[in-house]
Amino acid sequence: MQTPRKIAIVGSGLVGSLLAIYLRKAGHQVHIYDRSPDIRKINFSGRSINLAMSNRGWKALDGVGVGDAVRAIAIPMGKRAIHLVDKLNFQNYGQEGESIYSISRGLLNRKMIDLAEDAGAEFFFEQKIWDVTLDEATLHIGETERGAWEEKKYDMVFGADGAFSRIRHRMQRQSMFDYSQEFLPIGYKELNIPANADGSHKLDKNSFHIWPRGAYMLIALPNLDGSFTCTLFMPFEGENSFDLLQERKEVEVFFEKNFPDSIDVIPKLAEDFFKNPTSTLVTMKCFPWTFEDKIALIGDACHAIVPFYGQGMNAGFEDITILNEMMGKYGDDWKMIFSEYQKSRKPNADAIAELSYRNFLEMSSKTADDRFLLQKKIEKAFSDKYPEKWIPLYSRVTFSDRPYAEALAIGDFQDAIMKQILALENIENKWDSKEVEDKILELLQ
Amino acid sequence: MQTPRKIAIVGSGLVGSLLAIYLRKAGHQVHIYDRSPDIRKINFSGRSINLAMSNRGWKALDGVGVGDAVRAIAIPMGKRAIHLVDKLNFQNYGQEGESIYSISRGLLNRKMIDLAEDAGAEFFFEQKIWDVTLDEATLHIGETERGAWEEKKYDMVFGADGAFSRIRHRMQRQSMFDYSQEFLPIGYKELNIPANADGSHKLDKNSFHIWPRGAYMLIALPNLDGSFTCTLFMPFEGENSFDLLQERKEVEVFFEKNFPDSIDVIPKLAEDFFKNPTSTLVTMKCFPWTFEDKIALIGDACHAIVPFYGQGMNAGFEDITILNEMMGKYGDDWKMIFSEYQKSRKPNADAIAELSYRNFLEMSSKTADDRFLLQKKIEKAFSDKYPEKWIPLYSRVTFSDRPYAEALAIGDFQDAIMKQILALENIENKWDSKEVEDKILELLQ
The missing domain is CATH 3.50.50.60 (FAD/NAD(P)-binding domain)
Structure with missing residues (x-):
């Protein structure tokens, strides 16, 4: 004592x-x-x-x-719900039962x-x-x-x-x-998806929702009352920026074009957009x-x-x-x-x-990229089979208490291996083959 | 107006x-x-x-x-006077007549x-x-x-x-x-070489004097009154550090061992050492x-x-x-x-x-390194012959008004070339040959 x-x-x-x-x-x-x-x-x-x-x-x-x-x-949010302009994908964060919590x-x-x-x-x-x-x-x-x-x-x-x-x-x-x-040249603004009349959630409750659009993105995390807190991340200036969204009409047109499935669920879009401040990231x-x-x-x-x-x-x-x-x-x-x-x-x-x-790059760009999703699938398959040989970076950061510095170093090492794996000819069709598995084992030596 | x-x-x-x-x-x-x-x-x-x-x-x-x-x-100081423990070398800063000024x-x-x-x-x-x-x-x-x-x-x-x-x-x-x-983990302290009784300088007046010792170094620059302002740069802690020089005797022993030719010209060594502050570098x-x-x-x-x-x-x-x-x-x-x-x-x-x-690395370590001095000789010979193709980095920074950013970028490019040149077999004996010159010309393409 x-x-x-x-x-x-x-x-x-x-x-x-x-x-x-x-x-x-x-x-x-x-x-x-x-x-x-x-x-x-x-x-x-x-x-x-x-x-x-x-x-x-x-x-x-x-x-x-x-x-x-x-x-x-x-x-609990066990997965990412990835809202592309024309479809919705899901990607688990970790193993069955592993979640982050909103x-x-x-x-x-x-x-x-x-x-x-x-x-x-x-x-x-x-x-x-x-x-x-x-x-x-x-x-x-x-x-x-x-x-x-x-x-x-x-x-x-x-x-x-x-x-x-x-x-x-x-x-x-x-x-x-x-x-x-x-400071990042990117700001953020809070928006809101209210609950349904019966208190239920308008989107899947147990997902981290993300609309990845490259240089900008929208995310939504669930609240207990059935609502979601949304955050728009976007450059202050230039193409697709806060600077260009000065008028109500501009905001509405931007969301209709780029986040079409958000329109129905964010009823007070323009009101909140101009009421809430644009915050900085440091x-x-x-x-x-x-x-x-x-x-x-x-x-x-x-x-x-x-x-x-x-x-x-x-x-x-x-x-x-x-x-x-x-x-x-x-x-x-x-x-x-x-x-x-x-x-x-x-x-x-x-x-x-x-x-x-x-x-930021992973969330805003890579989650919309088929190569990145393929990489995650390969890592998951290998990690499922050899859990002691491969803890994916996200899991090491999020679902373990191993030091962050170790996560960064091992993550870089794993990434170099996966670059070589993804460069294999015809990897799309043989990603779950013995050949790929053996290649990873060899590169891990 | x-x-x-x-x-x-x-x-x-x-x-x-x-x-x-x-x-x-x-x-x-x-x-x-x-x-x-x-x-x-x-x-x-x-x-x-x-x-x-x-x-x-x-x-x-x-x-x-x-x-x-x-x-x-x-x-004017047209050259570096490089005080090794057992000998004194000189190295010109630029072309004939080019000097920096103390x-x-x-x-x-x-x-x-x-x-x-x-x-x-x-x-x-x-x-x-x-x-x-x-x-x-x-x-x-x-x-x-x-x-x-x-x-x-x-x-x-x-x-x-x-x-x-x-x-x-x-x-x-x-x-x-x-x-x-x-902040650097290195501090500095001012010391002084007084003039001779007749007002003349105790060391060569038109040199920038440097005692390169790896992790630490001493420099001396001339003053009008015949004195030199000296500066000791040294780590705050660890081997060869300010931390280890707490007593008069420790300072004297350190200088006798590491800067033997400075002993006679810095009469108030210990006095100045403890009177003058140790300053930081940021x-x-x-x-x-x-x-x-x-x-x-x-x-x-x-x-x-x-x-x-x-x-x-x-x-x-x-x-x-x-x-x-x-x-x-x-x-x-x-x-x-x-x-x-x-x-x-x-x-x-x-x-x-x-x-x-x-x-810091160039001054404290490389000036005592034969390979580095050889590199400078090769660069100078090539630059003398092709002044429009090769301005050495030091000259671009010191004797031109070209942008620093350009000096940094071109300096890195030149350094990559010189690495390859110094790796040539037997370069010590053929450094001023046509073969080396042609190789540099080729690498510059």
């Missing part, structure tokens, strides 16, 4: 709330600050993408006994705050943190950046305050702090993540990634799993805990950033 | 001062702010590397008629401020800019970050305030601002560099690079040359001037960042 400490967490999002539960279970006093109002008392923002909880997320939730409470608000970010956040309060964490909403004194773990709180500030001293401070973290902002001003932020990397035994960044505050692998929250939750492991291993030596935590997580955070960036 | 505007420049360094002269010659009112005292009235800091002025720098100075004033305080940063800065004042720019020292309102080109100035601030409104503001620019800091907080800062990239027709970043404020190509100041001065070109081209359309300026400079800034990063 650790000696109880007085700990502040900045940010009451998913990672901040779950971290609070872990720290409470370890016997610490926990205060959580957030600049926003209590999300349980306000409407959601209309700028969210539904979450896809997978193995790493569940592991962190189950590790502190709150997995089942979250399962109650999650919908959860509304807002609903989950409310639930996590409830659970953290039940565990004894104290929340302070609408408290703006403007600065932190690193070597004293002291927060500076006030109404405005230039107004009067109050000081709150803690034993340690966790920055779980997201991609634009104020805690990191202070760390950035130290020497030798590596930092990068890079990849943020930094190092170090910690300062002595005083400050640690966690989740998006130290590794914000683009959403195309559905791993943002899962990676943040896995930070907590690893931090908790280090707490078990090093007891009261928080310097060691923080140091080993960042050493373990940094290469994996970089790897999932890279995988997520690459996956 | 442009319509006169009221312009603020933040930063009275080399780029800020030269920019002021250009803007004054174009008829504008120019105020220059700096948070530090007037460098003409204080001692230098003991943390500088001497500058190596080359073609791009001279072009910018001559473009506004101040080149000769600077030539008066510059010392200048003390402090002396040059004083001179540039004098020249800018002569041109009518007004300087405001010890004025701390804490923030800028981008769309109003308004500076916020005060004693402390949290104290009272005064506002100064301009028609436009230039951020020439270096790698840790406050002006960029505000731009960074906009959405869609790409940014990265990456590469900083960002985009955009400008905000509408109100704000523009220039020099290190938008592209800080490591010093191993001697191009930091040269690249910053070239920003001014290009900005001035755009002023000539687009008159009062400052939106267009800023937009074309950043579009032209960004790829070249990225290229010189990459070239500078790579050049």
